[in-house]
Amino acid sequence: MKRRTFKIRRKIIVTFSGCILCVLIFATFSYQIHREIGYRLRILEQADDLYQEVLELRRLEKNLFLYKERSSLGQAMFHVNRVEGIFLTYEHEFVGTNGNAKGSEFARMLEDYKGVLSRLDVESRYWTSPSATPTLLAMEESLRSLGQSLLETTKGWATAQRFAIDRLSQSAIHLFLVSVLVFTALGVGLAFYIARLLVRPLDQMQRTMEKIAQGDFSPLPETGARAAESLSLAKAFNRMIHELEERQEQLVQSRKLAALGTLTSGIAHELNNPLNNIVLTAEALRDDFRELEEGELLSMIHDILTQSERASEIVRDLLDFSRSERQEMEELRIGPLVHDTLRLIKNQTMLSGIDVQTEISSDIPPVLGERHSLQQVFLNLFINAIQAMPDGGVLKVTAFGANGGQGVIVQVEDTGVGIAPEHLPRIFDPFFTTKQVGRGTGLGLSVTYGIVEKHGGKIEVRSEVGKGTTFTVSLPARQVQ
Numbered sequence: 403m404k405r406r407t408f409k410i411r412r413k414i415i416v417t418f419s420g421c422i423l424c425v426l427i428f429a430t431f432s433y434q435i436h437r438e439i440g441y442r443l444r445i446l447e448q449a450d451d452l453y454q455e456v457l458e459l460r461r462l463e464k465n466l467f468l469y470k471e472r473s474s475l476g477q478a479m480f481h482v483n484r485v486e487g488i489f490l491t492y493e494h495e496f497v498g499t500n501g502n503a504k505g506s507e508f509a510r511m512l513e514d515y516k517g518v519l520s521r522l523d524v525e526s527r528y529w530t531s532p533s534a535t536p537t538l539l540a541m542e543e544s545l546r547s548l549g550q551s552l553l554e555t556t557k558g559w560a561t562a563q564r565f566a567i568d569r570l571s572q573s574a575i576h577l578f579l580v581s582v583l584v585f586t587a588l589g590v591g592l593a594f595y596i597a598r599l600l601v602r603p604l605d606q607m608q609r610t611m612e613k614i615a616q617g618d619f620s621p622l623p624e625t626g627a628r629a630a631e632s633l634s635l636a637k638a639f640n641r642m643i644h645e646l647e648e649r650q651e652q653l654v655q656s657r658k659l660a661a662l663g664t665l666t667s668g669i670a671h672e673l674n675n676p677l678n679n680i681v682l683t684a685e686a687l688r689d690d691f692r693e694l695e696e697g698e699l700l701s702m703i704h705d706i707l708t709q710s711e712r713a714s715e716i717v718r719d720l721l722d723f724s725r726s727e728r729q730e731m732e733e734l735r736i737g738p739l740v741h742d743t744l745r746l747i748k749n750q751t752m753l754s755g756i757d758v759q760t761e762i763s764s765d766i767p768p769v770l771g772e773r774h775s776l777q778q779v780f781l782n783l784f785i786n787a788i789q790a791m792p793d794g795g796v797l798k799v800t801a802f803g804a805n806g807g808q809g810v811i812v813q814v815e816d817t818g819v820g821i822a823p824e825h826l827p828r829i830f831d832p833f834f835t836t837k838q839v840g841r842g843t844g845l846g847l848s849v850t851y852g853i854v855e856k857h858g859g860k861i862e863v864r865s866e867v868g869k870g871t872t873f874t875v876s877l878p879a880r881q882v883q
Contacts (some may be wrong), residue, residue, distance in 0.1 A: 417595060421588055428581040435577065439570045445495045446563035448488060452496075453556040455485045459515075460549050466522075467542055475519060482516050485552070496559045508555050515548040607639055673717075676709035683709070731770050733880055736801050736810050737762045739773065743780040744799070747788065755794030763802040767879035769810050775853045782850045783814040783873050790818025790871060809879055815872040821865040829863060 462478040489496065489508065497505030518541055610621075621640040683705050687694075694702070744758060751758050769776075787797050795817035804811045821829060830851040854861045858878045865871035 414596075417592060421592065424584065424588060428577065428584070431577055432574065432581075435570055435574045439567055439574070442563055442567045442570065445492065446560060446567065448492050449496065449556065449560040449563050452485060452488045453553070453560050455481050455488065456549070456553045456556045459485070460553060463545060463549050475522060479516070479519055482512070482519065486512055486516075504555070508552070511548050511551050511555070515545065515552065518545045518548065610639070610643070673713055676713040679709040680706050680713075731772055733768045734771050734773060734776065735768055736766050736812060736877075737764075739776060740780060740799055740801060740812065743777050743784065746781060747784050750785075750788055751797065754788055754791065756788060756791055757794075757796045759796060759798045761798070761800045761802075766801055766803050766810055767807050769857070769877045770880040771857050771877070776857070779850045779853050779875065780812070780814070782847065783875075786847070786873075787814060787816035787818065787871070790816050790820075795870075803879070804876070807879060810877045812875045812877075813872055814875075815870065817870040820867040820869055820871055821863070822867055826863060826865060830861075 459478055459481050462474045465474040493505055522541060621643050683702050687702050798815040800813040802811055830847050851861055854875055859876050862874045
């Protein structure tokens, strides 16, 4: 099991490690792109400076040609040197954008430009003669041409850097969108993977445990498309279910033995009293038979018969309680069955001064049951209600459909003495009774409980001392195929 758990942990670690690796890969690409953008921005700044220096040279050219000021020539030489310094410092970056030939050509043009400025500096006639010679005109034309070429070249370098930065920005945007899509897909895939690996097996186990709580020990399926870890866990869980089922059976057997002990003790106690009375009366009858009068003899014989009938009643109730033969089930209507049972106790209710009230719905669905057994259930409840009202009262019987026609409920309510709260949990136990000695065997409600349970129903009791008791019998309705 530890090895399987380790495998699950290893799969989860590997999965998350793969996700982290993807994050690192995208982060590395993003870092490289933004680093390159920063580098290109610095080169662009130098290219703009170079372009501005060449523009300043062109401005000084105009002053030089228009006003022939030597100071303009000196300033031009200063800016040429600055252009040369920037170019030599960043030559590789500038040339790498447009090619080596372009860099060599720029260096040559810059050198020629410096040469023309130097020749103008030593040409005295340029500064003194009002009209220029053809040679001087050629020098001016060469200076303008070289200046224009230098301007176009530096502008091209600056433009190339801007294009490079724009491409990098587009790449960063594309990388961001791709990373969003990839991480979304990874998140969804990871969620489904974790659900398949852990959540689904745990959900199946939860449903199985709920069934176990309801008494269904059906195992988990160990076949199908299951991971090795889930299959191993299912096998371990099924072993636990099997052991629980065995423990449940052992517990049931223990309870049966305990119930058997209680039953045996109850039988011995209940039968002991009438048998002792029979024996004592029979011995007295034998010893004093010739001396007793006829009335006394009849009285003692009557006592023997009464005690024998009581012992017979105990045995009969015990047989009803332990009856396990297969009963013949038939479709029954609860309304007529209740009315037939009430007719059996009509004389008892009249003699006891009990008012019988019935509220039986006309649309009660039929039930599947054994007529004699269900009649015995209602008869036991009615007799208990009558005995709980020695001074008269009201016996109310209510029957109606429940759960949208899926069940039938019968309530037997009396206004008798009620049942003490400490006695309620035991009223369905065999041989437990709150009646006076000789008025009950303590098996009636046990028999009733067993019959209702065999019919797939349940019986509940609600009582309050001095106000009365209500028994509720719930039976499943017969399902029409």
